[in-house]
Amino acid sequence: MKNSSPLLSVNEALSIMLEAATHAPMTHTAQLPTLLANNRILASSISAPMNVPSIENSQMDGYALNALDAQNSIETNQPLPVSQRIAAGHPGKPLQAGTAARIFTGAPMPHGADCVVMQEQCELIENADGKFIKLNHLPKAGEWVRHIGEDIRRGSVILKAGTRLRAQELGLAASVGLATLPIKRPLKVAIFFTGDELAMPGDPLPPGAIYNSNRFLINSLLENLGCEVHDFGIVPDSLGATRSTLKQAAFENDVVITSGGASVGEEDHIKPAVEAEGKLNMWQISVKPGKPLAFGQVGRAFFVGLPGNPVSSFVTFLLFVRPFLLRLQGVVDVAPKSFQVRADFTWAKADKRNEFLRAKLNADGGLELFPSQGSAVLSSTVWGDGLVDNPAGQTIQPGDMVKFIPFSELI
Numbered sequence: 478m479k480n481s482s483p484l485l486s487v488n489e490a491l492s493i494m495l496e497a498a499t500h501a502p503m504t505h506t507a508q509l510p511t512l513l514a515n516n517r518i519l520a521s522s523i524s525a526p527m528n529v530p531s532i533e534n535s536q537m538d539g540y541a542l543n544a545l546d547a548q549n550s551i552e553t554n555q556p557l558p559v560s561q562r563i564a565a566g567h568p569g570k571p572l573q574a575g576t577a578a579r580i581f582t583g584a585p586m587p588h589g590a591d592c593v594v595m596q597e598q599c600e601l602i603e604n605a606d607g608k609f610i611k612l613n614h615l616p617k618a619g620e621w622v623r624h625i626g627e628d629i630r631r632g633s634v635i636l637k638a639g640t641r642l643r644a645q646e647l648g649l650a651a652s653v654g655l656a657t658l659p660i661k662r663p664l665k666v667a668i669f670f671t672g673d674e675l676a677m678p679g680d681p682l683p684p685g686a687i688y689n690s691n692r693f694l695i696n697s698l699l700e701n702l703g704c705e706v707h708d709f710g711i712v713p714d715s716l717g718a719t720r721s722t723l724k725q726a727a728f729e730n731d732v733v734i735t736s737g738g739a740s741v742g743e744e745d746h747i748k749p750a751v752e753a754e755g756k757l758n759m760w761q762i763s764v765k766p767g768k769p770l771a772f773g774q775v776g777r778a779f780f781v782g783l784p785g786n787p788v789s790s791f792v793t794f795l796l797f798v799r800p801f802l803l804r805l806q807g808v809v810d811v812a813p814k815s816f817q818v819r820a821d822f823t824w825a826k827a828d829k830r831n832e833f834l835r836a837k838l839n840a841d842g843g844l845e846l847f848p849s850q851g852s853a854v855l856s857s858t859v860w861g862d863g864l865v866d867n868p869a870g871q872t873i874q875p876g877d878m879v880k881f882i883p884f885s886e887l888i
């Protein structure tokens with residue numbers, strides 16, 4: 478086990494976890510209704526069974542016609558007769574030569590028409606002989622026409638295996654008529670929270686106790702990732718209780734995540750419990766907050782021990798657990814996007830560890846820091862827009878460009 482100095486870097490630790498996840502792919506897949514597949518992971522690549530659009534149709538409300546007829550009508554100052562009306566969902570008849578068809582957005586183009594003139598660009602004349610349009614604009618062939626397969630070509634791969642399905646992907650799948658999708662089965666993740674000081678919101682707070690905020694943080698983060706959460710609640714600070722809960726949780730789940738008790742005090746039982754029931758592969762990372770992060774295996778389940786401090790728990794979940802759980806389900810690209818942003822603050826004291834500072838974008842496009850960067854100050858995570866990834870040993874001056882990872886990339 479690697480646990481002595483120098484501490485593992487963030488990248489080294491992440492590599493160890495991702496490597497383990499890559500070699501233990503969760504193979505079970507199921508066909509799920511597309512409507513229920515939000516946030517789930519696609520198990521196999523999807524090829525389009527049809528073209529989108531499947532037919533040529535109009536992009537505007539206006540008149541469908543032939544560009545040569547339009548040119549002729551303008552040159553001879555002869556309005557074009559309106560020979561039919563085509564609404565969306567109602568295929569029209571072939572276009573009579575030398576006429577225009579009233580058409581609406583999304584309606585099928587009539588055979589023989591090659592363009593659409595917006596109704597704002599022509600005048601409708603109605604008289605005893607019928608309806609005519611006078612064009613104030615000379616359209617080009619193809620204008621305001623949506624062509625077959627313009628968005629999606631039949632047979633092309635529209636979604637790759639390992640894609641995390643968001644609203645956009647589900648919309649795209651639905652646009653080619655897919656009512657169900659092959660998805661990875663959700664990961665079963667057990668969580669428990671160590672600490673005699675923990676009480677649940679809704680219960681009175683005894684002297685010296687604190688509320689179990691991590692239970693709410695971690696449950697929500699796992700839910701966002703589409704995991705099936707098995708919450709074992711609060712476990713007292715004893716090696717026996719920690720070991721038995723760990724064993725039971727590992728028996729029934731793919732991953733066990735704990736909070737607290739990961740550090741070095743006598744009341745910190747996570748490390749000895751994991752060593753007794755399984756194997757610790759990694760402990761203590763050069764990251765602030767979050768140094769005591771632990772990773773290992775108990776039975777067939779992976780184990781991740783998050784530090785008890787709420788901000789440490791939150792940050793290490795985002796940096797390590799999120800990519801790990803995504804990779805376990807076959808997601809290839811698990812790295813969050815980061816941006817170079819100007820610091821509008823001073824960070825005078827360099828740390829030995831790689832720091833992740835809670836920061837907010839200001840109106841000038843620069844970054845400001847939450848005044849207290851303590852590991853227990855959860856307010857910083859609500860105030861902030863994301864994390865500044867500050868390398869070990871680095872101070873920051875106003876005007877320096879820093880690496881910023883928005884929370885939207887991490888949650």
Ligand SMILES: Nc1nc2c(c(=O)[nH]1)N[C@H]1C(S)=C(S)[C@@H](COP(=O)(O)OP(=O)(O)OC[C@H]3O[C@@H](n4cnc5c(N)ncnc54)[C@H](O)[C@@H]3O)O[C@H]1N2
Nearest residue numbers: 670672689690691737738739740745767768784785786789
């Ligand atoms: N002598 C040392 N002490 C500590 C070290 C160290 O290297 N040497 N590391 C510090 C660092 S860094 C961190 S981070 C913490 C993490 O310690 P643990 O994972 O053992 O967590 P606990 O001691 O159980 O709790 C720490 C802190 O967080 C509060 N807590 C715990 N669970 C919850 C919860 N579910 N919800 C809200 N708050 C929680 C707990 O009351 C403590 O205040 O260790 C340092 N110590």
Ligand code: MOO
Nearest residue numbers: 766767768789852
């Ligand atoms: O790493 Mo701890 O999270 O600094 O407080």
